[in-house]
Amino acid sequence: MIFDAANTHAFLEAFRFIADNPGFLAHKALEQLELSGAALGIGAGVALPVGVVLGHFHRGSTLAIGASILGRALPIVVLIAFFLTVLGFGFVNNMCALAVLATGPILTNAYDGVDGVDRDVVEAARGMGMSRFQTLARVELPLAVPLLFTGIRIAAVTVVATAPVAAIAGGGGLGDVIVNQAGYELKGVLGASYCVMALSAGVWAALLALQKAMTPRALRSNRRPSGL
Amino acid sequence: MTAAGPVIPNFGKASACITDNRAFCWGWVRAHWHDTLEPHLIQHVELTFVAVAIGFALAFVLALLSHRFRRLDQPVAIVAGLIYTIPSLAAFLVVLPIFGISYTTIEVPLTGYSLVLLYPNITAGLRAAPADVLEAAHGMGLTRIQTLWRVELPLAVPAIIGGLRIAAVSTVSIGTIAAIVGGKGLGEPIFIALGAPHPFRTEIYAAGGLVVVLALSLDLVLVVTRRMLVPWTRA
Numbered sequence: 001m002i003f004d005a006a007n008t009h010a011f012l013e014a015f016r017f018i019a020d021n022p023g024f025l026a027h028k029a030l031e032q033l034e035l036s037g038a039a040l041g042i043g044a045g046v047a048l049p050v051g052v053v054l055g056h057f058h059r060g061s062t063l064a065i066g067a068s069i070l071g072r073a074l075p076i077v078v079l080i081a082f083f084l085t086v087l088g089f090g091f092v093n094n095m096c097a098l099a100v101l102a103t104g105p106i107l108t109n110a111y112d113g114v115d116g117v118d119r120d121v122v123e124a125a126r127g128m129g130m131s132r133f134q135t136l137a138r139v140e141l142p143l144a145v146p147l148l149f150t151g152i153r154i155a156a157v158t159v160v161a162t163a164p165v166a167a168i169a170g171g172g173g174l175g176d177v178i179v180n181q182a183g184y185e186l187k188g189v190l191g192a193s194y195c196v197m198a199l200s201a202g203v204w205a206a207l208l209a210l211q212k213a214m215t216p217r218a219l220r221s222n223r224r225p226s227g228l
Numbered sequence: 229m230t231a232a233g234p235v236i237p238n239f240g241k242a243s244a245c246i247t248d249n250r251a252f253c254w255g256w257v258r259a260h261w262h263d264t265l266e267p268h269l270i271q272h273v274e275l276t277f278v279a280v281a282i283g284f285a286l287a288f289v290l291a292l293l294s295h296r297f298r299r300l301d302q303p304v305a306i307v308a309g310l311i312y313t314i315p316s317l318a319a320f321l322v323v324l325p326i327f328g329i330s331y332t333t334i335e336v337p338l339t340g341y342s343l344v345l346l347y348p349n350i351t352a353g354l355r356a357a358p359a360d361v362l363e364a365a366h367g368m369g370l371t372r373i374q375t376l377w378r379v380e381l382p383l384a385v386p387a388i389i390g391g392l393r394i395a396a397v398s399t400v401s402i403g404t405i406a407a408i409v410g411g412k413g414l415g416e417p418i419f420i421a422l423g424a425p426h427p428f429r430t431e432i433y434a435a436g437g438l439v440v441v442l443a444l445s446l447d448l449v450l451v452v453t454r455r456m457l458v459p460w461t462r463a
Binding site: 010011069072073074075076077078081082084085157160161162163164165168169175178179186189190192193194196197200201203204 | 317321397429432
């Protein structure tokens with residue numbers, strides 16, 4: 001897995017590689033988005049309800065903080081290698097590894113979002129006769145949207161940016177080109193790297209725009225989405 | 229030993245645990261601690277420290293500049309956010325043709341990531357000083373530099389350490405991928421184990437476990453440092 005150093009012409013040739021193989025790279029990029037989407041879906045499906053329920057009851061802050069620390073401390077290489085020994089090569093292994101990566105930021109932000117809702121507001125809602133569920137659905141969740149979305153956005157960018165590593169365990173996507181210098185030469189490796197960068201920057205920008213659009217108007221001015 | 233007979237290479241006697249590739253073989257860890265795990269662990273610690281130290285120095289200077297010239301803050305924050313989206317695998321490979329297989333190729337992306345993780349935390353920390361505190365400092369006759377050193381920086385310590393925790397843990401984690409451009413760090417034994425026809429479990433678990441333990445210990449050290457520096461704040 002060691003690459004030869006080459007001259008800097010490769011940087012320009014990489015653009016030619018992209019221009020010559022647009023269909024192939026688009027196909028690989030789609031594969032990568034599929035893998036990332038599946039992983040993000042599973043991660044969000046597990047982490048969102050847990051974070052929201054814990055936040056609603058103001059319990060388990062240790063779990064929420066621990067999830068964020070552990071989420072960063074578990075390297076993708078280790079996760080993929082670990083799941084590989086359990087599940088073998090392929091899509092499922094990589095999806096699980098990436099899903100674990102996604103749970104950290106989603107869980108922490110969902111917890112913070114719901115936990116941080118003004119207690120007076122919740123009390124007022126209860127005083128107006130709203131049930132626990134109504135309070136959660138109509139007061140706490142809308143107020144938590146900015147943070148919920150921040151968590152999903154961080155997780156999405158992390159997953160898309162990390163997905164190429166899945167190629168070491170037969171993951172598919174642009175990573176296949178990146179780790180196969182013997183087959184695609186340095187220009188192919190660099191070209192695919194450019195595509196990966198563009199892809200994750202695109203996902204980042206698209207989700208930032210979507211987040212702005214989805215945030216309730218009243219919350220837009222005072223809670224600016226953070227840069228990362 | 230007799231000269232007759234075919235020469236059969238002796239690869240040593242592996243225990244049944246290793247040949248069967250069972251879940252975890254302590255024997256292998258004991259036998260290969262000194263030639264595999266320990267050197268790669270030390271390399272990993274070095275990689276992390278260099279990257280976080282240089283990243284911190286750069287982020288600190290940038291944060292001071294954007295604290296002084298507020299107009300810089302938003303563009304720098306956006307560029308930092310964009311840099312963070314660069315996939316680590318791609319980052320190492322794009323730097324590779326410039327510096328070849330060298331320490332620099334590993335450190336440039338790692339330093340970049342810790343820089344962009346530290347910058348938002350340091351700027352947020354510097355901005356944490358309440359307006360009336362700054363006014364009091366001004367009223368006591370403190371100059372701008374004095375206010376920075378004696379008021380704003382001490383108040384920024386919790387946020388700065390928070391940033392260092394994120395940067396240190398992330399650098400340890402991303403450092404495993406650095407093994408593809410030069411075989412340094414704990415990623416190397418994992419890649420080697422993965423490259424085998426039947427991935428060798430013990431090596432994966434041992435090296436992977438060491439990475440996680442390293443990350444969590446650095447985090448713990450920083451939490452304790454914070455308790456000692458600013459004991460009146462709560463983590």
